[in-house]
Amino acid sequence: MMTSQFRILAIVAASLALAAPAYAALGGAPTYPVTASSTSAGAAGQHSAAVARFAASGSSPAASYTVSQTTLSSGTVVSEYIGAGNSVFALSWQGPTMPPLKTLLATYFPSYVQALTDAHVTQGGGYGPAVVHQSGLVVETGGHMGAFVGRAYLPQALPQGVSADDIK
Template structure:
C-alpha cells in the first residue's frame, strides 16, 4: 500500500522532473518579455500567444494580460500578468505537469509543506492536490496524460478579477 508521504514525494518529484524553461514565476515578473509575437529564446518548439483582457466590477475596470506558452511536452501554461508586470496567477493544461518549482518560485516550499500537512491530516488518499491559504491557492488534478491546475495569489488579484477568471 502506498503511504501518503510517498504520494507527496511523487508530486514533488513530478514537479522537478521537467527541466524545460517556464515563462512565469508566481509573484514576480514573467521570465521572458511578453509581446504579441514573442517566442522563447533558444526554444523553437515553444510558442507564446498573448491576449489582453479587461475585467470589470461595477464601475471599476481591471486590466491584465494573459500570456500562453506551450511547453515542448504539449502542456499549455497561461500566466496572468497584472500591474507592474507581475504574475498574479497561473494555469496549466496538458499531458504532463509543468515544472511547479519554477512556476511557483518562492511559493514552492509553502506549497510542498501545505500539501504534506494536508495529506498527513487526511491519513493519505488519492485525489486532487489542493492548497488553499490566505496568501496562496494551488489546485492540481487530472491523471497521466491529462493534467490541469491553477495557482494564484488571492491578495494580488487585480480589482474586478475573481478566482473564477483564472482558467
C-alpha cells in the same frame, strides 16, 4: 598552462551564466517570454504563445491584465496572468504533463509543499487532486496520466474586478 585553461573555463562559465534567462514566477516577472502577438478576449485560449489583454467589467474601475500562453516542449500549455508592474498574479496549465511547479511557484513552492505534506498527514495519505487553499496562496491541480490541469493564484494580488473564476 593550467591557470590559463582555468581562466578560459571561468570566463566561459561566467558568460553562460550571464546569458542564461532569469526566471521568476508567481508574484514576480513572467517565467516565459511574453510574445508580441495579441488576441481579443473572445479568442483567448485558442492560440498558443499568444498574449491577450483583458478588462474586467463591472462598476469598479476596469482591471487590466495580460494572459501570456506558452506551450512547453511536453505539450503542456501554461498561462501566466500578468497584472500591474509586470507581476504574475496567477497561473493555469493543461496538458499531458505537469509543468515545472518549482519554477512556476518560485518562492511560494515551499509553502505549497508544506501544505500538501500537512494535508497528507492529516488525511492519512491517499491519492487525488492536490489542493492548497491558504490566505496568501491557492493551488489546485488535478487530472490523470496524460491530461493534467491546474491553477495557482495569489488571492491578495488579484486585480480589482478579477475573481478566482477568471483564472482558467
